[in-house]
Amino acid sequence: MIVRFVGFGGQGIVLSSYILGLSAVLDGKRVVQNQSYGSESRGGECRGDVIISDQEIYELEPTGHDVLVAMTQPGYEKLVVSLKPEGTLIVDSDLVIPDAGLSPPGIRTYSIRATELASKKFGRKIVANMVILGYMNSLLSLVTVESLEKVISQSVPDGTQELNVKAMLEGIQLAMKDS
Amino acid sequence: MIDKSRIQYLEQLWSRTHFLLGDEACAYGAIYAGCDFFAGYPITPASEVAELLAAELPKAGGLCVQMEDELASIGAIIGASWTGARVMTATSGPGFSLMQENIGYAIMTETPCVIVDVQRSGPSTGQATKPAQGDVMQARWGTHGDHEIMAFAPSSAQECFDLMFDCFDLADIYRTPVIMLMDGEIGHIRESVTMLEPSTVKRASRKKAEPGEDLFGGPELVPGVMHYGEGASIHVTGSTHLPNGMRDVTTPRVHDELVRRLYRKIDENREKIIRVETDISTGGNARIGVISYGATARPAYGAVKAARAEGRDVDFLRLITVWPFAREQVTDFARNLDFILVPEMNLGQISREIQRFADCEVISVSKIGGVPHSIDEIYQAIMEAMR
Incomplete structure (x- = not known):
């Protein structure tokens, strides 16, 4: 399973991929996490890839992805082509409008209002990535919720653990409503 | 002898689940392997x-200094090594270029030190954030004059951790960088890394010279050493010197004996230094x-696995030690082969070395360009060669 997150620096893209990766490690999977970002500390294009497998991983920079989580329009437009047939696209609908002409045929698209939900429910749109993480995991059962909770708690700044875990759980709720 | 604060540090570190960048694994490996002093830019x-190390090495009783540049960084670790410390610096291509002169100085003065080069795409500033393997020959021949060198190439974050033990031990055993x-690529992927129980860690140490013994020559290929502050008068020079360390830059025999010994101490111990991994196809x-x-x-x-899944017999060899070159292993590996393919992120630096020792065609x-090979690209090259 190859998951790619794309957005701009500051949205927690690399953090999301780190959390997903470490959660899978805790679940006993083989994992390679890879990231790329511009030299800007905020605002540049930012990517995080996670490869999760039961077997040894030989390809460190995969060319096709099973899941793309896009949190910016340019990121979506640039990378949606690398989704495998029958892949899953998850976008923050406040930030990305999927284009039927661009997305490869056969993929499943989920548009969720993560940023709006994060800011309305928690007053902090910065936790939109956690909403998406919970949503995606509920949809695809990549890792156990227990590992996800544990890793979020140890990976986010002190004092924000509860907020981040709640936002992830909110994402799970949302996915359950959608399905 | 492992320092008490280091043991305490490792005790709280080792049993946790570690999901580390190759760079981070390398840094933790250095702490485990007993790095006392790091200087870098x-x-x-490689940052x-x-x-x-800036965050963690002081907690483990070590010292980390950010220097003004790479020349100063390698200078600082060479100096610190002569106090008996285990020392390291880390850089990438442009910084590695700047360090070359002092790598030669460390070879000539028989100063143990570890230099980490996390290769990026060059020449010059090149593609600063993109991976490459273009410094392989620079590691071999970047510093001037005849010399042998040791270099190791990790293929996983775990190996970035593990190989630091070899690097520090071999530096001490052979008194060499x-x-x-x-x-x-390896520096910037994150993988799970397992650390050792601190009480099981074994480290080699430098052979101590007896008082009055020569520190730069004598009957053994690797002379014993004394450090500053241990009571000896020590003269350390990069110029050609006598076994007692004093300069003699005009007598041909002195230079010949010194440089040949520096070469032989690594070349004649190839068996103990070289590590490769082979997977010969079952057929x-x-x-x-x-x-x-x-x-x-x-x-x-x-x-290779993909080709085997298609019923093709393909053998595989991975160089863990890049230098000294695994010439006997490559000759052996090549014995019954018609072709050897050598994928690498440069324009064929190791493939030419392989050709020197393999009695078959080397492709x-x-x-x-900064993007690693895909499995499919190499698979296609295998299929092409089979045609």
Whole structure:
């Protein structure tokens, strides 16, 4: 399973991929996490890839992805082509409008209002990535919720653990409503 | 002898689940292997080595200094090594270029030290954030004059951790600089890393000279050493010197004996230094083999597995020690083969070395531009060669 997150620096893209990766490690999977970002500390294009497998991983920079989580329009437009047939696209609908002409045929698209939900429910749109993480995991059962909770708690700044875990759980709720 | 504060530090570290960048794994490996002193200057993609050591090494009783540049960094570790400390610096291509003169100085003065080069795409500033394996020959011949060198190429974050023990031990045993030849790909992937229980850690140490003994020559290939502050008068010079360390830059025999001994102490111990990993296909009838190293060994092995899944016999060899070159192992590996493919992220630097020792055709599968080989690219090259 190859998951790619794309957005701009500051949205927690690399953090999301780190959390997903470490959660899978805790679940006993083989994992390679890879990231790329511009030299800007905020605002540049930012990517995080996670490869999760039961077997040894030989390809460190995969060319096709099973899941793309896009949190910016340019990121979506640039990378949606690398989704495998029958892949899953998850976008923050406040930030990305999927284009039927661009997305490869056969993929499943989920548009969720993560940023709006994060800011309305928690007053902090910065936790939109956690909403998406919970949503995606509920949809695809990549890792156990227990590992996800544990890793979020140890990976986010002190004092924000509860907020981040709640936002992830909110994402799970949302996915359950959608399905 | 492992310092008490180091033991305490490792005790709280080792049993946790570690999900680390190759760079971070390398830094933790250095702490485990007993690095006392790190001096460096930040550069992508090696900065995380220095970042982690700046935060963690002092907690483990060591010292980390950010120097003004790479010349100063290697100068500082060479000086610190002569106090008996285990020392390291980390850089990437441009910084590695700046360090070359002092690598020669460390070779000539028989100063143990570890130099980490996380290779990026060059020449010059090149593609600063993109991986490459273009410094392989620079690691071998970057400093001037006749010399031998040791270099290791990890293929996983775990190996970035593990190989630091070899680097520090071999530096001490042979009194020489050792190069940890990482690449930006391995340095910047994150993988699970298992650490050792601190009480099981074994470290080699430098052979101590008796008082009055020569520190730069004598009957053994590797002379014993005394450090500053241990009571001896020590003269350390990069100029040609007598066994007692004093300069003699005009007597041909003195230079000949010194430089040949420096060469022989590594060359004649190849067996103890060289590590390779081979996976010979079960059929035993392979006509084709693949040799790779570092990050490229991962997709290379993936391609070998893919070819085998199609019923093709393909042998595989991974160089863990890049220098000294595994010439006997390569000759052996090549014995029944018609072709050897050599994927690497440069224009064929190791493939030419392989050709010198393999009695078969060697095909370079080179790639530059900052994107590693895919499994499919190497698989296609194997299929092409079989046709």
